[in-house]
Amino acid sequence: MSHEVFNWQINRKMTYWYPEHRPGRQFAGVFDINKCIACQTCSLACKTTWTSGKGQELMFWNNVETKPWGGYPTAWDVNILSRLGPQKWGADEYEGATVFEAAPKGERVLQYQPEDGDWCNVNLGEDECSGIIEKGTHLKLPHAVWFFYLQRICNHCTYPACLAACPRGAIYKRPEDGVVLIDQKNCHGHRECMKACPYKRVFFNVVTGTSEKCIACYPSLESGKCNRCFETCIGKIRLQGWISTPEKAREDNPVDFLVHIRKVALPLYPQFGTEPNVYYIPPKQADPVFLRQMFGPGVDKAIATYKNAKNDPELLGLLLLQGSSDRVIERFRVKDGTAIGYTAKGAEIVRVPLKEPLHVRPYKDVALDVFRHNVT
Amino acid sequence: MQRKIIFPILTVFLLLWYCTPEASAQKKEVKILPEKVVSKFQAGALPLTDPTSGVWLNLPASTVKLIPQDVQEPKLAAPSIGSIKVRSINNGSWIAFHIEWEDATEDFNLRADRYSDGVSVEFPLNPKQPPDHRMGSEKEPIHLLLWKAYQQKAKEGTSFLALNYPNRWSDYSPYELPGHSVSPAHAAEIKGLLPAVALGNPIVPGTAPVVEEINAETWNKVTIQEDQDAKGKGTWKDGRWYVVIARPVITPDPQDAPLDGGSSYVAFACWDGAKANQGPRKMVTEGWLSLEIGK
Ligand code: SF4
Ligand code: SF4
Numbered sequence: 001m002s003h004e005v006f007n008w009q010i011n012r013k014m015t016y017w018y019p020e021h022r023p024g025r026q027f028a029g030v031f032d033i034n035k036c037i038a039c040q041t042c043s044l045a046c047k048t049t050w051t052s053g054k055g056q057e058l059m060f061w062n063n064v065e066t067k068p069w070g071g072y073p074t075a076w077d078v079n080i081l082s083r084l085g086p087q088k089w090g091a092d093e094y095e096g097a098t099v100f101e102a103a104p105k106g107e108r109v110l111q112y113q114p115e116d117g118d119w120c121n122v123n124l125g126e127d128e129c130s131g132i133i134e135k136g137t138h139l140k141l142p143h144a145v146w147f148f149y150l151q152r153i154c155n156h157c158t159y160p161a162c163l164a165a166c167p168r169g170a171i172y173k174r175p176e177d178g179v180v181l182i183d184q185k186n187c188h189g190h191r192e193c194m195k196a197c198p199y200k201r202v203f204f205n206v207v208t209g210t211s212e213k214c215i216a217c218y219p220s221l222e223s224g225k226c227n228r229c230f231e232t233c234i235g236k237i238r239l240q241g242w243i244s245t246p247e248k249a250r251e252d253n254p255v256d257f258l259v260h261i262r263k264v265a266l267p268l269y270p271q272f273g274t275e276p277n278v279y280y281i282p283p284k285q286a287d288p289v290f291l292r293q294m295f296g297p298g299v300d301k302a303i304a305t306y307k308n309a310k311n312d313p314e315l316l317g318l319l320l321l322q323g324s325s326d327r328v329i330e331r332f333r334v335k336d337g338t339a340i341g342y343t344a345k346g347a348e349i350v351r352v353p354l355k356e357p358l359h360v361r362p363y364k365d366v367a368l369d370v371f372r373h374n375v376t
Numbered sequence: 377m378q379r380k381i382i383f384p385i386l387t388v389f390l391l392l393w394y395c396t397p398e399a400s401a402q403k404k405e406v407k408i409l410p411e412k413v414v415s416k417f418q419a420g421a422l423p424l425t426d427p428t429s430g431v432w433l434n435l436p437a438s439t440v441k442l443i444p445q446d447v448q449e450p451k452l453a454a455p456s457i458g459s460i461k462v463r464s465i466n467n468g469s470w471i472a473f474h475i476e477w478e479d480a481t482e483d484f485n486l487r488a489d490r491y492s493d494g495v496s497v498e499f500p501l502n503p504k505q506p507p508d509h510r511m512g513s514e515k516e517p518i519h520l521l522l523w524k525a526y527q528q529k530a531k532e533g534t535s536f537l538a539l540n541y542p543n544r545w546s547d548y549s550p551y552e553l554p555g556h557s558v559s560p561a562h563a564a565e566i567k568g569l570l571p572a573v574a575l576g577n578p579i580v581p582g583t584a585p586v587v588e589e590i591n592a593e594t595w596n597k598v599t600i601q602e603d604q605d606a607k608g609k610g611t612w613k614d615g616r617w618y619v620v621i622a623r624p625v626i627t628p629d630p631q632d633a634p635l636d637g638g639s640s641y642v643a644f645a646c647w648d649g650a651k652a653n654q655g656p657r658k659m660v661t662e663g664w665l666s667l668e669i670g671k
Contacts, residue, residue, distance in 0.1 A: 052569070053546075053569035053570050054537060054546050054569070054570065055537060055570070057537075057541065057544050057545070057546060104453075106446070106449055106450065106451035106452075106453055107449055107450055107451075108449045108450060113488075113489060113652075114488070114489070115488075115489050116487050116488050116489045116490075116540070119488060165450070166596075167448070167450065167595055167596060167655050167656045168596055168598060168655075169596035169597075184571040184572040184574075184575050184577060185572070185575040185576065185577050186577070187572065187577065187579075188579055188598075188655065189486075189579060190654050190655035191488070191654065192450060192655065194488065203488075204487070204488040205570075205572070206486050206487055206488075206536040206537055206540060207536070207537055207570060207581075208570050208571075208572035208573060208577065208580050208581075209486055209526075209572070209579055209580055209581045210572040210577060210579070210580075212571075
């Protein structure tokens with residue numbers, strides 16, 4: 001069945017298998033690509049929490065891959081993009097076809113199925129840069145030769161392709177938080193979701209015969225705590241929260257601020273049409289042409305805004321709050337050189353200074369009448 | 377005059393509505409084919425787990441034509457198994473269907489990119505008013521007996537993990553050390569690591585019966601029956617599948633299609649794993665065939 005729904009990321013109506021039905025609130029994340037060090041702590045935190053069972057050996061619900069060459073499953077992005085073919089962004093909206101609109105006759109979604117071997121190389125292409133570094137190359141922005149890390153979890157899409165494709169109706173989007181789940185009691189292992197998800201975030205378990213995917217750590221989410229991959233992030237690149245639709249955006253909601261107000265965080269491949277809810281601050285060193293294909297036409301402005309953060313106390317403050325607590329920061333405020341994170345009810349969670357105080361110890365300790373040397 | 381205008385407007389409106397996806401979703405198509413399947417009475421035990429027995433192969437067979445499932449997305453784009461040979465006997469307590477078809481490869485593996493061969497026999501729950509033969513209609517369920525090659529292999533002891541990844545390393549529960557027995561408390565904990573197992577998903581390989589009894593009331597209203605009494609077995613030999621699917625003729629289960637009246641309807645569906653047939657991507661009969669049960 002085909003219904004008309006509105007997708008704000010492509011700024012137009014599009015067709016979807018079910019009618020528009022947004023959850024009460026929508027789980028969302030913002031990942032600052034510029035800060036990721038590819039330590040894979042997030043991948044392992046998820047692995048040890050959720051996918052250490054039998055039949056889950058090849059599963060990484062969270063993975064970090066190196067762009068442009070890396071991808072898990074292998075070449076997932078190249079595969080779906082080449083099937084979608086060249087498409088066009090207009091001045092105000094996406095003019096091309098989404099994965100729903102490009103579905104061939106008899107299908108619900110444009111799809112492809114990775115081969116089993118594609119799931120076996122989780123970090124293929126790690127740290128490989130875009131090309132050969134020529135003699136005499138020097139650093140300038142963007143870099144002549146570049147790479148960056150892409151952190152990937154399920155996007156808990158507003159219009160999930162996985163959910164649309166399931167012939168059993170075994171996938172559902174929770175009305176209370178927008179988390180997309182596969183009902184493990186009713187999944188029949190048809191793998192339509194796996195073929196349909198353009199981001200390839202559905203995995204198959206050969207022991208249970210069912211498909212499995214990221215559950216947004218819903219037990220911690222329900223108690224106001226951050227998900228495992230957010231909480232453990234060494235680079236403090238991840239911010240967890242709730243996203244509003246653009247017309248309801250709040251200045252003091254951290255995700256809204258980054259996505260809707262400053263527009264510094266962008267969805268990954270918005271042209272797919274699923275309205276993904278993980279947003280990325282694009283890497284400033286990479287080729288803008290490549291980035292525009294990944295994050296849409298807003299990339300150049302987003303990078304310019306990001307680079308200007310030092311002159312934008314609110315943005316700077318929020319970027320510093322990112323990763324500063326294991327609790328979900330739902331409101332924030334920047335005042336007198338301090339950024340403060342709050343719960344939705346206004347209880348303070350954490351505060352960070354915009355500028356770390358600088359302490360310089362005098363050369364001589366007068367009380368002890370000694371000089372402070374760095375000599376042992 | 378007014379009537380003259382209203383009538384064409386109404387007709388156009390109705391026609392337009394009929395063409396909308398909503399309308400086509402509700403459209404129920406009941407087709408009764410002229411072909412018949414006759415289940416011969418034969419006293420005594422039936423070789424329910426021996427599909428290549430002469431008892432079956434000496435019976436007269438009807439060739440039943442199959443077409444790709446083309447009403448519900450995802451549809452089957454390319455035809456796979458064009459026809460099946462159907463035979464049936466009953467001994468008063470069990471009714472069995474012997475289904476034979478040509479398939480160059482035996483597909484039973486379970487893996488992200490592997491699909492299983494399979495076949496199903498379907499009956500209307502209400503033989504007086506049969507619903508759409510493919511997956512039933514709203515409030516008019518069908519009773520489906522499903523045989524899948526992978527479920528049989530799992531039941532026979534095949535581990536798809538060991539089969540596909542002989543050198544795998546499963547970082548698993550310390551309570552499951554080789555050579556040590558697992559206490560019941562720890563067994564529950566281990567089970568919890570596999571949500572589909574913990575929740576009792578009836579399709580989990582090894583726990584599912586070889587022939588699964590299902591009720592379907594449209595494409596996404598599918599329930600696996602509480603009481604599983606069907607039997608059967610498949611054997612692949614020289615490029616052909618031979619499958620027996622059997623069920624009791626009379627059962628107290630209200631979810632089972634009644635066959636005690638001596639006649640009903642029957643339909644079939646078939647999956648070719650090598651062609652990625654799975655779920656609604658299947659070959660189906662064009663409609664219901666009449667079923668006559670000899671006494
Ligand atoms: S990212 Fe894929 S698996 Fe996750 S909700 Fe979207 S379509 Fe479904
Ligand atoms: S834990 Fe954070 S910094 Fe490390 S790889 Fe994951 S996202 Fe990147």
